[in-house]
Amino acid sequence: MADAALFEFLHMEMVAELWAHHSDPGPGVSAGSRGKEARAATGQKMSLSVLEGMGFRVGQALGERLPQETLAFREELDVLKFLCKDLWVAVFQKQMDSLRTNHQGTYVLQDNSFPLLIRMASGPQYLEEAPKFLAFTCGLLRGTLSTLGIKSLVTASVASLPTCKFQVVIQKT
């Protein structure tokens, strides 16, 4: 039975390593910029998507380990509530702090003290670095949803560490 700290430390290493491995973006380069910075931006995007992909696989595997009774959700909202309570407690030892929805397939999950950001800073400092620490978790959410039969797009945003919001948009097939 592995302790939660091991995951946190490993995640930190993965973020640091994948960044160095894939690219050397200059300061102030944001994902999606064009022109001469596009090359570095591509490297940056690749790192985030690799992390997201790993999170997705892990989320899928976690979803597969759920007991049968939890899989009998009646509604989409029940699934999201499950993510906010059971999944979040299992992975981060706390519940999501709020869940909002437009009842049309978009959900915003807010964590006011996201454990993977807490070790970094408080406030607006390091905002540029924050996405690196969220990519894996976005994939995790997407992967667990996938196992529960729901296709989604998950993105995250940070206005002020360590609060972050995960936006889940359900994809209708």
Place this chain on the structure above:
Amino acid sequence: MSRQANRGTESKKMSSELFTLTYGALVTQLCKDYENDEDVNKQLDKILLSYFLPRGYNIGVRLIEDFLARSNVGRCHDFRETADVIAKVAFKMYLGITPSITNWSPAGDEFSLILENNPLVDFVELPDNHSSLIYSNLLCGVLRGALEMVQMAVEAKFVQDTLKGDGVTEIRMRFIRRIEDNLPAGEE
């Protein structure tokens, strides 16, 4: 009430598997990164080995603070005490297992940790032809990094591995020397 209890157990199980699942996904990703490069593929074992040792070391360097804060263990007076703490407190705390300590060298500077199975391999699929040492080195790196932070230079390596078909998993720990001054790594 019982439904809640079930939920709790499942949460715990998921939480404990998160680390091993993530570790497995990382290894799979690394193998994928290199699978199209022919030259690199031949060197894959060495590359993966060289990947996990320093990563494990970095983790160990941070982990020791977490460990000392949570375990209330005092300073160890000799290598035997260190061995006990590693096996009975640290492994128990982080991996939920207690390896046995055996094969002490006559000088008391080497010992083996015997694990019934390799704790990191539950969800890892070994690609064909690749040595299982790649997984082991994360753990060895962690041990080395953590002990260095408490002024002990050690060598840790796997000498047997259930992944390779051995009956048990054995980590050999060797005490090199006490680190007298708090010099930053690389300046000795």
